[in-house]
Amino acid sequence: MTTFFEEFLFRGFFQNKFEKEFGSITAILVSGLMFSLYHVGYPRFRTFEDILLLFAVGIGFATAYKLSGNNLIVAYFVNLPNAFVTYMLKFEQFPKMTISSTITSIISLCIIVVVFIANVRANRKER
Numbered sequence: 001m002t003t004f005f006e007e008f009l010f011r012g013f014f015q016n017k018f019e020k021e022f023g024s025i026t027a028i029l030v031s032g033l034m035f036s037l038y039h040v041g042y043p044r045f046r047t048f049e050d051i052l053l054l055f056a057v058g059i060g061f062a063t064a065y066k067l068s069g070n071n072l073i074v075a076y077f078v079n080l081p082n083a084f085v086t087y088m089l090k091f092e093q094f095p096k097m098t099i100s101s102t103i104t105s106i107i108s109l110c111i112i113v114v115v116f117i118a119n120v121r122a123n124r125k126e127r
Helices: 002-022 024-041 048-068 071-089 099-126
Strands: none
Touching: 002 024, 002 048, 002 071, 024 048, 048 071, 048 099, 071 099
16 A cells, blocks of 8 residues: 555656646656655665665656556556565565575566566557
């Protein structure tokens, strides 16, 4: 549920509102900033490096939303890889993964990237 809340709040509401007022680039940057600051309240995500990482992730989500125009795509096909990347970069904060779950995660990431790219290309052709 957190994923849907974040997508619809930061991208669906704020990004769309800021884009109408200030343009796409500003909207993406503000959405990314708001996303990173929102996570300051999460335990273990309070260092400057964490906020910078979350800002970059927020910009990635905002850009994916801008390119796809679809919150559900971002929620599923961008946030899931984000969870894996977060695990890889901050692995000490999470339970240990076995080799089989790591391999499964990598395969899942590859499938998600392929589906996301195919969807973005299909949306571009429709426009």
